[in-house]
Amino acid sequence: MAWGVAALFLLTALRLLTKMRQPERCRRRHPNMSETSILKKRKILIVEDEADFLELLHLRFKEEGFAIATATNGLDAVKKARTLLPDMILLDVMLPELDGFAVCEILRNDAATASIPIVMVTGLCGQLTRCAGIESGATDFVTKPTTPDEIVSKARNMLDRRSAVPGPIPVKSGRS
Secondary structure, three states, X not given: OHHHHHHHHHXXXXXXHHHHHOOHHHXXXXXXXXXXXXXXXXXXXXXXXXXXXXXXXXXHHHHOXXXXXXXXXXXXXXXXXXXXXXXXXXXXXXXXXXXXXXXXXXXXXXXXXXXXXXXXXXXXXXXXXXXXXXXXXXXXXXEXXXXXXXXHHHHHHHHHHHHXXXXXXXXXXXXX
């Protein structure tokens, strides 16, 4: 696991170094958007207790122009979500103090945070974990191991869909 995190960190560092050498016009992924674009205004709360993975996600989202807040335990996650009202929450399941399922339930029962999309990021796999997450109010799931690029893409797609359709994003059900 540590080698995987180290490899992801090196890849991200290389990507950042490569982008620093390129002219500004080549670095922009969205050349038609200004610096005050909607991407700059989107706030993501990343809740992760694994420091290396949290740093990778923080760097990658920041690189994409998102405003980032972080929490490393469930209690801080609830406090920051209520204070910051982010556009999306990336929530690890296995956290100190309050697990991700409990955090999700608390936020879903609070009118101020009930409509914020919550993507659970977990190393736990299986139908029971997914069911517990859906029942607690998760909007979507990402299973570790994964890459920061995959999570950023999923977050961007979800936020783009959300901005295209007013109102809360419906919670995914396990049924097709």
